[in-house]
Amino acid sequence: MKAMIFAAGYGTRLKPLTDTVPKALIPINGIPLLQHLILKLKQEGFTEIIVNVHHFADQIINFLNENHYFGIRIEISDERDALLDTGGGIRKAAWFFEDGLPFLVHNVDIISNVDLQALYRHHLNSDSIATLVVSKRATFRYLMFDKNNRLRGWINEKTQETKPEMLGNLQLYDKLAFAGIQVLSPLVIDLMMSKETPKFPIIDFYLSEMNNHKIFGYEPISLKLIDVGKIDSLPKAEKLIRELSFE
Numbered sequence: 001m002k003a004m005i006f007a008a009g010y011g012t013r014l015k016p017l018t019d020t021v022p023k024a025l026i027p028i029n030g031i032p033l034l035q036h037l038i039l040k041l042k043q044e045g046f047t048e049i050i051v052n053v054h055h056f057a058d059q060i061i062n063f064l065n066e067n068h069y070f071g072i073r074i075e076i077s078d079e080r081d082a083l084l085d086t087g088g089g090i091r092k093a094a095w096f097f098e099d100g101l102p103f104l105v106h107n108v109d110i111i112s113n114v115d116l117q118a119l120y121r122h123h124l125n126s127d128s129i130a131t132l133v134v135s136k137r138a139t140f141r142y143l144m145f146d147k148n149n150r151l152r153g154w155i156n157e158k159t160q161e162t163k164p165e166m167l168g169n170l171q172l173y174d175k176l177a178f179a180g181i182q183v184l185s186p187l188v189i190d191l192m193m194s195k196e197t198p199k200f201p202i203i204d205f206y207l208s209e210m211n212n213h214k215i216f217g218y219e220p221i222s223l224k225l226i227d228v229g230k231i232d233s234l235p236k237a238e239k240l241i242r243e244l245s246f247e
Contacts, residue, residue, distance in 0.1 A: 001120060003046045003104040004093055005037060006086060006180075008054035008079050011109075013230045022056040024108045025063060026228070028237050033108050033228060034060065036241065038070050044116040046104065050096040052077040052089045086202040090184070091192040100186050105202075107180030111237050112225035113244055114181055119218060123183040127214055129191075130206060131183045134176035134217040135225065142175035143203075143217065149174075151215040154207055163207050176217055178203065179225055187213070 011023030018026070024034040034051070041049060049072065053060050057080050064074055077093040084092055090105060097103050102123055104116060114133055123131040132151070134143060144153040144167065152173060154163040167173075182202075191209060206215050224244070226237045 001046045001104065002048045002050075002097060002099070002101070003041050003106060004077075004090065004096070005034070005041075005049060005051045005106055005108050006089060007034060007060060007108040008052040008057075008083055008089060010055045010083075014228075017231070018055070020056075022053075022060055023228075024051075024060055025056075026234075028111070028228065028234070029241050032063065033111075034063065035067070035070075036111065037106060037108055038072075038074070041104075041106070041116070042070065042072060046116070048073045048075075048096075050075045050077050050093050051108075052079055052084075052093060054079040054083045082199070084199045087192065087195075087200040087205045088198050090202065091189065091195070091198065094189045094192070097186060097189060102183050102185050105182050105184060107227075109228040110180040110225065111228060111240055111244075112179065112181070112223065114179075114220050114223065114225070116181075119181070119220075120183055122218055123185070126216060128216040129185045129187050129209070129213045130215045131218050132206075132215065133179040133181040134219055135179055135223050136219075137177040137179075137225070139177045141177075143178055144170070144173035145176060145217045146173060149217045149219075151206060151210045151217065153210075154203065163204075174217075176219065179223075180227065 007024035011018035014023055025032040053076055061076060075096055140157045142155050146152050153167045226240050228237045
Protein backbone atom coordinates (compact mmCIF):
# COMPACT_ATOMS: atom_id res chain seq x y z
CA MET A 1 0.00 0.00 0.00
CA LYS A 2 1.11 3.53 -0.74
CA ALA A 3 0.84 6.69 1.35
CA MET A 4 1.66 10.37 1.16
CA ILE A 5 2.83 12.40 4.15
CA PHE A 6 2.20 16.16 4.15
CA ALA A 7 5.39 17.64 5.63
CA ALA A 8 5.89 20.80 3.57
CA GLY A 9 4.21 23.41 5.77
CA TYR A 10 5.88 26.23 7.69
CA GLY A 11 4.46 25.18 11.07
CA THR A 12 3.86 28.81 11.99
CA ARG A 13 1.74 27.89 15.02
CA LEU A 14 4.76 26.05 16.47
CA LYS A 15 7.05 29.07 16.39
CA PRO A 16 9.71 29.66 17.65
CA LEU A 17 10.55 25.94 17.35
CA THR A 18 9.98 25.98 13.60
CA ASP A 19 12.27 28.97 13.10
CA THR A 20 15.17 26.52 12.91
CA VAL A 21 13.65 23.10 12.15
CA PRO A 22 10.70 21.88 10.05
CA LYS A 23 7.54 20.85 11.85
CA ALA A 24 8.10 17.26 10.69
CA LEU A 25 11.25 17.04 12.82
CA ILE A 26 9.80 18.45 16.03
CA PRO A 27 10.52 15.74 18.65
CA ILE A 28 7.78 14.07 20.66
CA ASN A 29 9.28 12.04 23.49
CA GLY A 30 12.62 12.42 21.75
CA ILE A 31 11.45 11.09 18.37
CA PRO A 32 10.56 13.38 15.43
CA LEU A 33 6.94 13.55 14.30
CA LEU A 34 7.92 12.24 10.89
CA GLN A 35 9.54 9.15 12.39
CA HIS A 36 6.52 8.42 14.58
CA LEU A 37 4.29 8.49 11.50
CA ILE A 38 6.58 6.47 9.24
CA LEU A 39 6.83 3.74 11.87
CA LYS A 40 3.04 3.69 12.27
CA LEU A 41 2.59 3.42 8.51
CA LYS A 42 5.11 0.59 8.32
CA GLN A 43 3.40 -1.25 11.16
CA GLU A 44 0.08 -1.02 9.34
CA GLY A 45 1.40 -2.36 6.05
CA PHE A 46 2.31 0.75 4.06
CA THR A 47 5.61 0.05 2.33
CA GLU A 48 5.85 2.90 -0.18
CA ILE A 49 5.66 6.51 1.01
CA ILE A 50 6.12 9.90 -0.60
CA VAL A 51 6.85 12.96 1.56
CA ASN A 52 6.33 16.49 0.28
CA VAL A 53 8.86 19.09 1.44
CA HIS A 54 9.30 22.86 1.36
CA HIS A 55 10.23 24.49 4.70
CA PHE A 56 13.77 23.37 5.67
CA ALA A 57 13.44 20.66 3.05
CA ASP A 58 17.11 19.71 3.23
CA GLN A 59 16.78 18.80 6.90
CA ILE A 60 13.97 16.35 6.14
CA ILE A 61 15.82 14.82 3.19
CA ASN A 62 18.98 14.43 5.26
CA PHE A 63 17.02 12.89 8.15
CA LEU A 64 15.50 10.26 5.87
CA ASN A 65 18.86 9.51 4.29
CA GLU A 66 20.61 9.19 7.66
CA ASN A 67 17.95 6.71 8.76
CA HIS A 68 18.26 4.69 5.54
CA TYR A 69 14.64 5.52 4.68
CA PHE A 70 13.54 3.23 7.51
CA GLY A 71 14.00 0.19 5.30
CA ILE A 72 11.20 0.97 2.85
CA ARG A 73 10.71 2.98 -0.32
CA ILE A 74 10.42 6.66 0.56
CA GLU A 75 10.38 9.29 -2.19
CA ILE A 76 10.43 13.08 -2.00
CA SER A 77 7.96 15.45 -3.69
CA ASP A 78 10.00 18.63 -3.85
CA GLU A 79 7.97 21.84 -3.39
CA ARG A 80 10.93 24.09 -2.58
CA ASP A 81 10.16 26.29 -5.58
CA ALA A 82 6.55 26.83 -4.54
CA LEU A 83 4.37 25.53 -1.72
CA LEU A 84 1.31 24.04 -3.45
CA ASP A 85 -1.18 23.60 -0.58
CA THR A 86 -2.77 20.23 0.12
CA GLY A 87 -4.58 19.66 -3.17
CA GLY A 88 -1.73 20.88 -5.31
CA GLY A 89 0.69 18.80 -3.28
CA ILE A 90 -1.23 15.63 -4.09
CA ARG A 91 -1.40 16.50 -7.77
CA LYS A 92 2.36 17.14 -7.93
CA ALA A 93 2.96 13.70 -6.42
CA ALA A 94 0.61 11.99 -8.89
CA TRP A 95 3.50 10.16 -10.62
CA PHE A 96 4.05 8.14 -7.42
CA PHE A 97 0.54 6.65 -7.57
CA GLU A 98 0.81 5.21 -11.06
CA ASP A 99 -0.46 1.77 -9.95
CA GLY A 100 -4.10 2.90 -10.08
CA LEU A 101 -4.84 1.87 -6.49
CA PRO A 102 -6.29 3.93 -3.64
CA PHE A 103 -3.73 5.58 -1.39
CA LEU A 104 -3.54 7.13 2.07
CA VAL A 105 -2.76 10.80 2.73
CA HIS A 106 -1.73 11.73 6.29
CA ASN A 107 -0.69 15.05 7.85
CA VAL A 108 2.67 14.73 9.59
CA ASP A 109 1.43 16.57 12.70
CA ILE A 110 -1.44 14.19 13.48
CA ILE A 111 -0.93 11.55 16.16
CA SER A 112 -3.80 9.11 16.58
CA ASN A 113 -4.94 5.57 17.27
CA VAL A 114 -6.72 5.32 13.90
CA ASP A 115 -6.54 1.80 12.47
CA LEU A 116 -5.26 2.76 9.03
CA GLN A 117 -5.79 -0.70 7.56
CA ALA A 118 -9.43 -0.64 8.67
CA LEU A 119 -9.80 2.81 7.12
CA TYR A 120 -8.27 1.58 3.86
CA ARG A 121 -10.55 -1.49 3.77
CA HIS A 122 -13.57 0.70 4.48
CA HIS A 123 -12.69 2.85 1.50
CA LEU A 124 -12.23 -0.19 -0.76
CA ASN A 125 -15.72 -1.37 0.16
CA SER A 126 -17.32 1.97 -0.69
CA ASP A 127 -18.03 3.76 -3.95
CA SER A 128 -16.46 6.96 -2.68
CA ILE A 129 -13.65 8.84 -4.41
CA ALA A 130 -12.36 9.91 -0.99
CA THR A 131 -12.89 8.77 2.59
CA LEU A 132 -12.10 11.41 5.21
CA VAL A 133 -11.42 10.64 8.87
CA VAL A 134 -13.60 12.99 10.90
CA SER A 135 -14.62 13.48 14.51
CA LYS A 136 -16.77 15.60 16.80
CA ARG A 137 -13.69 17.53 17.92
CA ALA A 138 -14.35 21.18 18.87
CA THR A 139 -13.24 23.65 16.19
CA PHE A 140 -14.86 26.46 14.24
CA ARG A 141 -14.52 25.03 10.72
CA TYR A 142 -16.64 21.98 10.09
CA LEU A 143 -17.47 19.67 7.23
CA MET A 144 -21.18 19.00 6.87
CA PHE A 145 -22.41 15.45 6.26
CA ASP A 146 -25.88 14.08 5.55
CA LYS A 147 -27.43 11.07 7.30
CA ASN A 148 -25.49 8.74 5.00
CA ASN A 149 -22.16 10.36 5.96
CA ARG A 150 -21.82 11.92 2.51
CA LEU A 151 -20.11 15.31 2.31
CA ARG A 152 -22.57 18.11 1.58
CA GLY A 153 -20.84 21.32 2.62
CA TRP A 154 -18.62 23.32 4.94
CA ILE A 155 -19.14 26.02 7.57
CA ASN A 156 -17.00 28.53 9.40
CA GLU A 157 -18.89 29.15 12.63
CA LYS A 158 -16.90 32.29 13.44
CA THR A 159 -17.92 34.07 10.24
CA GLN A 160 -21.04 32.00 9.40
CA GLU A 161 -19.62 31.52 5.92
CA THR A 162 -20.86 28.35 4.26
CA LYS A 163 -19.90 26.46 1.14
CA PRO A 164 -22.03 26.29 -0.88
CA GLU A 165 -23.53 29.65 0.05
CA MET A 166 -27.06 28.26 0.00
CA LEU A 167 -26.46 25.24 2.20
CA GLY A 168 -30.02 25.21 3.44
CA ASN A 169 -31.20 23.95 6.83
CA LEU A 170 -28.03 23.36 8.83
CA GLN A 171 -29.92 21.16 11.28
CA LEU A 172 -30.09 18.48 8.60
CA TYR A 173 -26.35 17.88 8.75
CA ASP A 174 -23.77 16.46 11.11
CA LYS A 175 -20.93 18.92 11.80
CA LEU A 176 -17.64 17.06 11.96
CA ALA A 177 -14.00 18.15 12.05
CA PHE A 178 -11.56 16.80 9.47
CA ALA A 179 -8.71 14.89 11.13
CA GLY A 180 -6.04 15.26 8.44
CA ILE A 181 -6.18 11.56 7.45
CA GLN A 182 -7.82 10.36 4.24
CA VAL A 183 -7.87 7.64 1.61
CA LEU A 184 -8.21 8.69 -2.02
CA SER A 185 -9.13 6.79 -5.15
CA PRO A 186 -7.03 7.39 -8.27
CA LEU A 187 -9.98 9.18 -9.87
CA VAL A 188 -9.21 12.10 -7.55
CA ILE A 189 -5.90 12.70 -9.32
CA ASP A 190 -7.59 12.49 -12.72
CA LEU A 191 -10.07 15.16 -11.63
CA MET A 192 -7.28 17.34 -10.20
CA MET A 193 -5.49 17.45 -13.54
CA SER A 194 -8.23 19.69 -14.92
CA LYS A 195 -7.48 22.39 -12.35
CA GLU A 196 -6.13 25.58 -13.93
CA THR A 197 -3.96 26.48 -10.94
CA PRO A 198 -1.28 24.16 -9.49
CA LYS A 199 -2.00 25.41 -5.95
CA PHE A 200 -5.30 24.66 -4.19
CA PRO A 201 -6.60 23.24 -0.88
CA ILE A 202 -7.91 19.68 -0.92
CA ILE A 203 -11.07 20.63 0.99
CA ASP A 204 -12.03 23.21 -1.64
CA PHE A 205 -11.49 20.54 -4.26
CA TYR A 206 -13.81 18.15 -2.43
CA LEU A 207 -16.47 20.82 -2.09
CA SER A 208 -16.30 21.47 -5.83
CA GLU A 209 -16.71 17.76 -6.63
CA MET A 210 -19.11 16.56 -3.90
CA ASN A 211 -22.25 16.83 -6.04
CA ASN A 212 -20.74 14.86 -8.90
CA HIS A 213 -18.84 12.24 -6.89
CA LYS A 214 -19.39 10.59 -3.52
CA ILE A 215 -17.11 11.72 -0.69
CA PHE A 216 -17.75 10.13 2.69
CA GLY A 217 -16.75 10.77 6.27
CA TYR A 218 -15.33 8.00 8.45
CA GLU A 219 -15.69 8.41 12.21
CA PRO A 220 -13.55 5.86 14.09
CA ILE A 221 -14.85 4.39 17.33
CA SER A 222 -12.99 5.47 20.49
CA LEU A 223 -10.82 7.87 18.53
CA LYS A 224 -7.76 9.32 20.25
CA LEU A 225 -6.14 12.12 18.26
CA ILE A 226 -3.85 15.09 18.77
CA ASP A 227 -3.17 17.78 16.18
CA VAL A 228 0.37 18.87 17.08
CA GLY A 229 -0.24 22.38 15.82
CA LYS A 230 0.58 24.59 18.77
CA ILE A 231 3.21 24.72 21.50
CA ASP A 232 0.67 23.83 24.17
CA SER A 233 -0.26 20.65 22.26
CA LEU A 234 3.23 19.16 22.72
CA PRO A 235 2.71 17.81 26.30
CA LYS A 236 -0.64 16.33 25.21
CA ALA A 237 1.04 14.67 22.24
CA GLU A 238 3.75 13.20 24.49
CA LYS A 239 1.07 11.79 26.80
CA LEU A 240 -0.88 10.26 23.90
CA ILE A 241 2.25 8.65 22.43
CA ARG A 242 2.94 7.01 25.80
CA GLU A 243 -0.65 5.77 26.00
CA LEU A 244 -0.58 4.34 22.48
CA SER A 245 2.70 2.54 23.10
CA PHE A 246 1.03 0.49 25.85
CA GLU A 247 -2.12 -0.41 23.94
